[in-house]
Amino acid sequence: MAYDNVCKYLVEWFPESFARWLLGSPVPLIQLQPTELSSEPIRADSLILLRAQNLILHLEFQTDPDPDIPLRMADYCLRLFRRYPDQEVRQIVIYLRKTQSERVYQTSFQRGSLSHRFEVLRLWEQDPEVLSRYPGLLPLAVLAEPDNPEPRLRQVARAIAEMEDPKLRQELKAATAVLAGLTWTPEEISRVLGGLAVRESTIYQMWRAEALKEGREEGLKQGLEQGLQQGLQQGLQQGLQQGLQQEAARLTLSQLRRKLGSLPEDLSETIRLLPTEQLEALAEALLDFQTLADLIQWLRESSSN
Template sequence: MAYDNVCKYLVEWFPESFARWLLGSPVSLAQLQPTELSTEPIRADSLILLRAQNLILHLEFQTDPDPDIPFRMADYCLRLYRRYPAQEVRQIVIYLRKTQSERVYQTSFQRGSLSHRFEVLRLWEQDPEVLSQYPGLLPLAVLADPENPEPRLRQVVRAIAEIEDPKLRQEVKAATAVLAGLTWTPEEISRVLGGLAVRESTIYQMWRAEALKEGREEGLKQGLEQGLQQGLQQGLQQGLQQEAARLTLSQLRRKLGSLPEDLSETIRLLPTEQLEALAEALLDFQTLADLIQWLRESSSN
């Protein structure tokens, strides 16, 4: 999600660039907060809602295909209608990384009689020259030309250098460096960008924080899953051992009568394999001494 959120930051800082690209006109777009929807939103941290005079533009940036996208778009459309019934809603899913998955061609959600359609843009099919016309879209232009990545990245770097505002220039540099990481190695990016200082930019810091957060969450999730699996396995093994000990003690009492408590405790602590062996051996026991002798021999082995 960290890469997706870089695009979210670009939309927040360059709404006019996205309006010209997606709507074809420089309309004024104001950001809506997900909390304005009446029910708890799904993935509210990545939801982008922009509002014009009679239009709400809902954008979803996706690094890779997500099977939940069709439902999510239908769900949000209904929530937006509930909150803003007089507003037209236009929904666009923008896929960043080239893929052969059929999911990136899904433009509808259907469930019974419910049918909902939305738009999809595959960035690698967009005209990089069009994207390069707008400062806020320069980082996306790198991904729009996967067949000629290095020449395109160099062209974007030259265009970035022409941005007059130093702060915006730094942010666009940072976003370009981050999104180029979807197809380039850090060494290649550094070589082409010429070691641009982007680490102090807001976009880079936000992206790094998101990436670290995702890494920690994934690590925690894997740790919990591994711990749960190990715990279940240990619990199963312990349960099997305890049941084997109970059955073996029951058979011994039937065969030999009452057992001393210390002897019973010794048997309860035997591993499952020894309990199974004892369950077979006890058929030949005649006295308590036979059991004690078997335990001694078993422990010495």
């Protein structure tokens, strides 16, 4: 969900770019709150509603195929019709990562006599030149050519570097770096984009918070299961802590392997045994690593502190 939310932030900050791309003209778009639809539970974290004159644009960004998408789109359409009966509703699901799954071609929900249709865009089939015309779409353009990525990433980097507003450059560079991570390793991204001095950007902070939240929730789930099986309060506490630590170690090792390649088993074991606080610090520090020696040096300095 963290990657999907980066796209949500881009829509919120650059609605005109998305209006030009999806509607063909720079019509004013006003954001609607999902809570306006119903008091019943709704996936507000992924729902994007934009309102123009006589039109409501509903966007859903998906990193990977989701079997619940057709039902969800039908459900949201009915809620929108109930709340705005005189408005046309246009629903578009935008898939970010290339896949062979047939689910990304599903454009309808059918159950008995109920039939509902929606639109689907697969980013890897979009024209990157069109996406590159609008500032808010530049980070998406890097996903439009997954089979020949480096030239496009370099082009996007140049376009961002030419922008006069330093805040705009920082946010778009951060969004580009995050979304490029769906396809490329941190090392490849760093080689093309240069030094990723984006940690203070709003987009990076939001993405980082979401990624850590997802990791913690998974660790919490594992810890709860282990604690319940032990049946004791002490076991629950230990299970929670162990689950958080194990999930943090798994995520950190995965990032390290993408950054540096395969790791010696002794180093991997050392990292698995690090406490959660050190693992979170390592996850931040590894963005600046270039070689295995950088990791070894970091571990030495961390153990001596």
